[in-house]
């Protein structure tokens with residue numbers, strides 16, 4: 001760890017481009033898919049602190065959450081991509097028509113099966129739900145090449161590492177002007193080759209965010 005928390009706060013204040021990855025620690029759905037209202041209140045507060053900190057910066061957010069809570073926050077929906085899907089949209093469980101439906105419809109027009117939420121948990125995930133926004137995200141990333149960028153991995157842990165954790169490490173590695181901040185309550189390790197570009201902390205990422213992107217205990 002090359003940086004301390006105050007240097008990271010300074011970097012955030014001065015950053016023009018910020019990439020934020022949001023992981024499982026922010027999810028308000030439990031393993032059975034139940035929505036946790038109490039946690040939602042806390043996470044929404046954290047998102048709104050994030051929105052305030054980001055202000056007019058050029059940012060993009062990649063979230064692994066499927067609970068759609070982020071869209072109720074003050075963050076700009078046009079700058080958010082959710083590759084794991086959305087519980088607010090529906091699809092055929094077999095994905096036979098590759099279509100995404102709103103909640104008005106109950107069955108697939110092709111096979112007649114009852115529709116299921118359009119998330120990675122669907123038997124056959126219809127990826128058309130996020131691909132257009134994914135295109136916008138990768139185009140945005142292209143424009144960060146060799147530019148100063150501050151990258152956060154907030155609470156992604158072991159979930160879908162090929163979507164968030166590993167690509168964020170790769171971007172940090174190849175861009176000399178990139179810094180990575182990894183906050184995770186269980187797995188906050190940083191690969192050795194990124195040690196002098198990174199800051200990491202074993203800490204709950206929602207708390208970190210809600211506190212204004214700093215660990216409260218030992219400021």
Ligand SMILES: [Zn+2]
Nearest residue numbers: 092096108111
């Ligand atoms: Zn079908």
